[in-house]
Structure formats: C-alpha cells, structure tokens
Amino acid sequence: MSLISGDSSALLVDGKLVPGSGGTFEVVNPATEEVLGAAADGTAADMDAAIEAARRAFDTTGWSREHAFRARCLRQLRDALRGHIEELRAITIAEVGAPRFLTSAAHLEGPVDDLGYFADLAENYPWQQDLGNAAPMGIPTHRYVLREAVGVVGAITPWNFPHQINFAKLGPALAAGNTVVLKPAPDTPWCAAVVGRILAEETDIPPGVVNIVTSSDHAVGALLATDPRVDLVSFTGSTATGRSVMRAASETLKKVFLELGGKSAFIVLDDADLGAACSMAAFTVCTHAGQGCAITTRLLVPRNRYDEAVRVTADALRGIRPGDPNEPGTVCGPLISEHQRARVEGYLRLAVEEGGTIVVGGGRPAEHRRGFFLEPTLIAGVDNTARVAREEIFGPVLVILPYDGDDEAIRIANDSPYGLSGAVWGTDEDRVRRVVEGVRTGTLGVNGGIWYAADAPFGGYKQSGIGREMGVAGFEEYLETKLVAEPAAKQRG
Numbered sequence: 369m370s371l372i373s374g375d376s377s378a379l380l381v382d383g384k385l386v387p388g389s390g391g392t393f394e395v396v397n398p399a400t401e402e403v404l405g406a407a408a409d410g411t412a413a414d415m416d417a418a419i420e421a422a423r424r425a426f427d428t429t430g431w432s433r434e435h436a437f438r439a440r441c442l443r444q445l446r447d448a449l450r451g452h453i454e455e456l457r458a459i460t461i462a463e464v465g466a467p468r469f470l471t472s473a474a475h476l477e478g479p480v481d482d483l484g485y486f487a488d489l490a491e492n493y494p495w496q497q498d499l500g501n502a503a504p505m506g507i508p509t510h511r512y513v514l515r516e517a518v519g520v521v522g523a524i525t526p527w528n529f530p531h532q533i534n535f536a537k538l539g540p541a542l543a544a545g546n547t548v549v550l551k552p553a554p555d556t557p558w559c560a561a562v563v564g565r566i567l568a569e570e571t572d573i574p575p576g577v578v579n580i581v582t583s584s585d586h587a588v589g590a591l592l593a594t595d596p597r598v599d600l601v602s603f604t605g606s607t608a609t610g611r612s613v614m615r616a617a618s619e620t621l622k623k624v625f626l627e628l629g630g631k632s633a634f635i636v637l638d639d640a641d642l643g644a645a646c647s648m649a650a651f652t653v654c655t656h657a658g659q660g661c662a663i664t665t666r667l668l669v670p671r672n673r674y675d676e677a678v679r680v681t682a683d684a685l686r687g688i689r690p691g692d693p694n695e696p697g698t699v700c701g702p703l704i705s706e707h708q709r710a711r712v713e714g715y716l717r718l719a720v721e722e723g724g725t726i727v728v729g730g731g732r733p734a735e736h737r738r739g740f741f742l743e744p745t746l747i748a749g750v751d752n753t754a755r756v757a758r759e760e761i762f763g764p765v766l767v768i769l770p771y772d773g774d775d776e777a778i779r780i781a782n783d784s785p786y787g788l789s790g791a792v793w794g795t796d797e798d799r800v801r802r803v804v805e806g807v808r809t810g811t812l813g814v815n816g817g818i819w820y821a822a823d824a825p826f827g828g829y830k831q832s833g834i835g836r837e838m839g840v841a842g843f844e845e846y847l848e849t850k851l852v853a854e855p856a857a858k859q860r861g
C-alpha cells in the first residue's frame with residue numbers, strides 16, 4: 369500500500385491542490401532503493417502561478433496586518449500536523465531514510481511544536497516601538513518604528529531535515545505576516561507535499577498565503593531568486609548553491625537569508641574525559657549518517673594523546689552499524705541517494721591520495737546489499753590543509769586531527785571557510801570559556817550541551833551563511849523596519 373494518497377503528492381498553488389504541469393517524478397526509499405511512488409513535477413509555469421498567488425495574497429488581503437488571526441492559523445496548522453504525526457513519521461523514515469529515533473525531537477514533534485513558539489511571537493511581538501520625541505533640524509518630532517512583513521518569501525530547502533527546515537521557514541515567515549512559496553528538495557518532495565495537503569484541508573490559512581512547488585528541476589527553485597515579485601529568498605542548502613542564489617538575487621536586490629554548509633570542530637581539551645568525548649564525537653557523526661550541516665566532522669585532540677584518541681574513536685565507530693531506519697535502535701541510516709554516496713566515497717579515495725589512513729569503515733556494509741548505506745569511517749594521518757579536513761563531506765565520516773595547546777586548537781577550528789557550529793569538551797571553566805570566545809561559529813555545545821531550540825538563534829559565521837534562523841533573531845529576518853515621524857504635538861497616549 370502506498371504511503372501517500374494522490375492528493376498528498378500535489379502542488380499547493382493559490383489554495384488548491386493541483387498536479388504539476390511537468391507530470392510526476394519518482395520518490396525513492398534510500399534504505400531499500402524501492403520506488404515509493406510519484407511526486408508532482410512543478411515547472412516554471414507552476415512557479416510563476418505560485419509566485420503570483422503569493423503576491424496577490426500579500427498585496428490584496430489583510431494577512432500581514434492580522435496578527436491574532438495569523439497566530440490562530442499557525443496553532444491550527446501545528447495541531448493539524450500533530451493529528452497526522454504517524455503518517456508524517458512513516459513518510460519521513462521512508463523518503464528521507466531518517467532513523468526512527470530522530471524523528472520525534474529532531475524531525476517532527478519538536479519542529480511541529482515550534483510553530484506554537486512563532487504563533488506566540490505573532491501575538492506578543494512589539495510591532496510598534498516608540499522612539500520618543502526629538503527635535504531634528506529644530507522641529508519637535510515624535511518618532512515610532514513599525515515592524516512589518518517583508519512581503520513574498522521564496523523558501524528553498526534541502527533534503528536532510530526537510531520538516532525541521534520547512535517549518536523553521538514557514539513558522540517565522542508566516543508569523544511575521546509574509547506570504548510564502550516553498551520549494552523543497554527533489555529528494556524529499558512528499559514531506560512538503562503532505563504538509564501542503566494538511567494545510568489546505570485543515571486550516572484557515574487563506575489561499576495564496578502558502579504555496580508549495582515540488583520539482584525535479586533545481587532551475588524551478590532558482591526562479592525564486594530572480595523573480596522581482598519575490599521580496600526575500602530564504603535558502604538552506606550547500607554553500608555553492610547559496611552563492612548562486614545570492615548572485616541571482618542581486619539582480620533585483622532582494623533580501624537573502626542563507627543557512628549553508630559547515631565543517632565544525634569538536635575540540636577535546638587535555639583535561640577532558642577523552643573516552644567520553646571521543647565516543648560522543650563518533651556517535652554525533654553517525655547520527656542520520658552524518659547528513660547534518662552542524663554535525664562536528666573534525667575531531668581535534670591533544671597531540672600527546674592522539675594514538676589513544678584514534679583507538680577509542682575507532683572502537684566507538686566500529687560499534688555503530690548502519691541499519692534499517694525503521695528500527696528504533698538505528699542511529700546511522702542510509703545516505704539520501706546513490707549520487708550522494710558516490711560523492712562521499714570520492715572523498716574517502718581522496719583521503720588516501722592525500723596521505724591519510726582509513727582507520728575504520730570506508731566501505732559499504734556487507735549486511736546491506738540494497739540501500740545507500742556506508743560504514744561509519746574515521747580518517748587519520750592528515751592535517752587541516754587536506755581537502756577532507758576542509759570540505760563538507762556530508763556522510764558518516766570523521767577526520768581526527770592533533771593539536772598542541774589550546775591556542776592551536778582554536779586556530780585549527782577557525783582555519784576553515786565555514787563557521788557553523790562546534791563542540792568543546794574540558795573541565796577547567798576558564799579554559800573552556802577562552803575556547804568558546806575564540807572559535808568563530810554561530811553555535812557551540814559545551815560538554816554535551818544541546819544548542820537547538822525554538823527560541824535559540826541558529827546560523828553561521830563566514831561562508832556558513834547570512835542571518836539567523838529560530839528565536840526572535842530568526843523571526844526578525846522576515847521583518848522590514850519603517851520609521852514614522854510626526855509633529856511632537858500629535859503624540860498619542
């Protein structure tokens with residue numbers, strides 16, 4: 369039986385569930401290579417209609433001014449999604465290859481509940497802020513600031529955490545009063561399409577406020593960057609695509625918000641529990657087969673304990689076998705596609721060419737003859753100049769690097785084009801704090817602390833992005849600022 373009914377694979381355009389004018393394309397289960405079914409293949413014409421609908425809904429309805437109505441709609445969407453959570457979970461496991469244990473907090477229940485946080489912001493945010501009186505050029509004036517929606521948001525998302533990222537864009541963009549065209553990744557169209565069906569059938573969100581265009585063609589999403597009717601592009605994906613989106617958006621000078629790649633460092637200080645820290649680093653890189661932008665993929669250990677750290681980390685990785693994502697005990701599922709696995713395997717060959725050693729893993733697990741699985745892998749014997757230490761691999765692959773002294777650990781962590789996330793383990797609070805202040809990244813976990821939450825801003829320094837997602841900072845990315853000045857005598861209240 370199909371996981372999905374016909375209407376669940378439609379586009380959502382101007383409040384209607386419609387077929388893609390390009391027909392359909394296949395949805396593949398990465399754990400079995402089985403074709404699960406078909407998704408609507410949106411074309412440039414569908415994208416044009418979706419953008420037009422979003423423009424009309426923004427320009428001709430009261431959506432952007434009706435804060436309480438938007439809060440109600442977002443809570444309605446959250447509650448409707450909660451009512452379909454097992455349907456969504458089944459699709460997420462089958463389409464994304466997401467391990468079941470990750471589907472609640474990271475993929476589904478957590479991000480769905482986060483919509484409530486943004487509903488609260490729609491209701492409670494100070495939309496008008498008083499600047500008080502002044503006398504610029506000698507004229508007594510009262511000033512206030514209005515925060516207003518930016519307009520039409522084009523949201524382009526990747527396949528690795530599709531619900532979390534789709535909701536992290538829909539939540540704040542809608543709460544702020546924007547209308548949205550969402551273009552999900554070609555590998556995970558159903559995750560978005562089912563949300564479109566639920567939104568259309570079970571919420572009062574007006575037609576045109578949310579449009580969802582699935583497509584097999586990346587170029588269809590690229591139209592969101594060039595179209596003058598779109599006011600802001602909110603993009604999550606690779607740094608290379610982010611550059612292209614920013615270039616394309618520059619023609620119409622629209623706002624760009626970018627959440628991009630990472631090569632984050634896990635720094636083990638010499639007073640840390642080496643075994644616990646290295647085991648945690650191994651576990652982290654296996655989670656969702658390493659397909660997370662903020663996963664720590666460079667393990668930095670004191671040089672005088674390098675051999676011991678390599679041994680402990682290799683043992684931990686050996687103990688984590690890739691498995692069926694449906695099984696509750698599976699940590700490391702498949703990679704999303706054959707293309708992605710081939711790309712990761714290319715990096716493993718490169719590691720050897722660069723003089724590195726594959727200490728553990730490096731192959732396809734013998735027990736899975738189907739599915740895009742790869743063994744958890746440890747690369748040792750390279751330094752931070754190696755491409756495998758500098759480029760995002762996006763698989764269950766950890767590179768272990770030695771350092772001498774805390775300052776060198778900070779230098780190596782920062783010697784990267786990226787600056788997304790990281791981890792520091794140590795017992796001396798002052799030393800840990802020095803490292804925290806020295807590492808240039810958007811988030812950092814200390815001794816296992818979890819930085820992800822609805823109210824916690826997430827994003828990158830350097831080439832890991834521009835702007836922040838989540839929290840008040842993330843909400844404000846979707847707002848414009850209007851300063852109003854009136855004669856001081858007119859001040860009210």
Ligand code: NAD
Pocket residue numbers: 524525526527528529533551552553554585586587589590591593604605606607609610612613627628629630660661662760762788828832833
């Ligand atoms: P990708 O850049 O290939 O694709 C992302 C999205 O962009 C997809 O929807 C794709 O169809 C679309 N796209 C591709 N080319 C485009 C173009 N020229 N113009 C407009 N849209 C285009 O990324 P991916 O392989 O889907 O995802 C993995 C990447 O995403 C990794 O680099 C990862 O680090 C990054 N990522 C970042 C975050 C973050 O928050 N920083 C979160 C998750 C994933």
